[in-house]
Amino acid sequence: MKKLIALFMLSGILLSPVISKAQEADVDSAEVETTEVVEAEEVAPAIVDDEIIEEDKGFHQIIKEKFIEGDPTFMTPVLICLILGLAVALERIITLNLSTTNTKKLLAKVEEALEQGGIEAAKDVTKSTKGPVASIFTQGLMRYSEGIEMVEKSIIAYGSVEMGRLEKGLVWISLFISLAPMLGFMGTVIGMIGAFDSIEAAGDISPSLVAGGIKIALLTTVAGLIVAIILQLFYNYCVAKIDSLVNDMEDASISLVDILVKHKLTK
Numbered sequence: 001m002k003k004l005i006a007l008f009m010l011s012g013i014l015l016s017p018v019i020s021k022a023q024e025a026d027v028d029s030a031e032v033e034t035t036e037v038v039e040a041e042e043v044a045p046a047i048v049d050d051e052i053i054e055e056d057k058g059f060h061q062i063i064k065e066k067f068i069e070g071d072p073t074f075m076t077p078v079l080i081c082l083i084l085g086l087a088v089a090l091e092r093i094i095t096l097n098l099s100t101t102n103t104k105k106l107l108a109k110v111e112e113a114l115e116q117g118g119i120e121a122a123k124d125v126t127k128s129t130k131g132p133v134a135s136i137f138t139q140g141l142m143r144y145s146e147g148i149e150m151v152e153k154s155i156i157a158y159g160s161v162e163m164g165r166l167e168k169g170l171v172w173i174s175l176f177i178s179l180a181p182m183l184g185f186m187g188t189v190i191g192m193i194g195a196f197d198s199i200e201a202a203g204d205i206s207p208s209l210v211a212g213g214i215k216i217a218l219l220t221t222v223a224g225l226i227v228a229i230i231l232q233l234f235y236n237y238c239v240a241k242i243d244s245l246v247n248d249m250e251d252a253s254i255s256l257v258d259i260l261v262k263h264k265l266t267k
Contacts (some may be wrong), residue, residue, distance in 0.1 A: 056071030074220045078092020082227040085176035089234035096241040100122050101131035103252040114263045132162035133252050155253045166242045177231045191217030
C-alpha cells in the first residue's frame with residue numbers, strides 16, 4: 001500500500017510540469033483568441049467606415065481625386081481641350097438652332113407678298129426673317145430684274161457663303177478631338193518613362209516602383225479618350241444640323257426660282 005501511495009506521489013511530481021505547461025498553453029491560446037476577437041472587432045468597424053466613406057464620395061469628388069492622381073501637369077491640357085471644345089460646340093449649336101427657318105411658311109409669305117405687293121414686298125418679308133434661307137432669298141430677289149438666270153447664279157454663290165458661315169468653328173472642335181487623345185498618350189509615354197527611370201535607379205523591378213508611373217499613364221489616356229468621345233458627339237450633331245440646313249436651303253432655293261418664274265409668267 002505504501003508502495004502504491006509512493007508511486008502515485010512520484011507520478012504526480014513527474015506530471016506536474018506537463019500539466020502546468022498545458023495550463024499555460026491554454027491560457028496563451030485563450031489570450032490569442034481574445035486578442036484576435038478584439039482585433040477583428042477593431043478592423044470590422046474600420047472596414048465599415050471605409051465603405052461608408054467611399055459611398056459618401058460624390059462623382060465630383062471622385063473626378064477631382066483622379067485628376068490629382070493623374071498628375072495635373074498632364075491632366076490640365078486635356079481639361080483645357082474639353083473646356084474650349086465645349087465652348088465652341090455650344091456656340092455652334094445655339095447659332096445653328098437660331099438659323100433654322102420654317103421654309104414652307106417663308107415660301108408661302110414670299111409668294112403672297114409677290115402677288116400683293118411685288119418684288120419689294122417680298123424683299124421686306126425676307127429681310128425681316130432671320131436665317132440663311134431668308135438671306136439667300138433676299139439676294140435672289142435683288143437680282144430679279146436681271147433675269148431668272150442671274151437669280152439662280154446669285155442664289156448658288158450666296159449659298160456657298162452661307163454654308164461657310166454655318167461650318168465656321170467646326171475645325172476647332174475637330175482640332176480638340178484630335179488633340180485630347182494625343183495629350184493623353186503623351187502623358188502615358190512620359191509616365192512609362194518615369195517608371196523605367198525608377199527601375200533603373202533602384203536596380204530592381206518592384207511593383208511599388210512602377211505603379212505610380214503606370215497609374216499616371218492610364219489616367220491620362222482615359223481622360224484624353226473621354227474628352228474626345230464627348231466632343232465627337234457634339235461635332236457629329238453640328239455636322240448633322242448643318243447638312244439639314246443646307247438641304248433646306250437647296251430645296252427652298254429651287255422652290256423660290258419656281259415661284260419667281262410663275263410670278264413673271266402671270267404678271
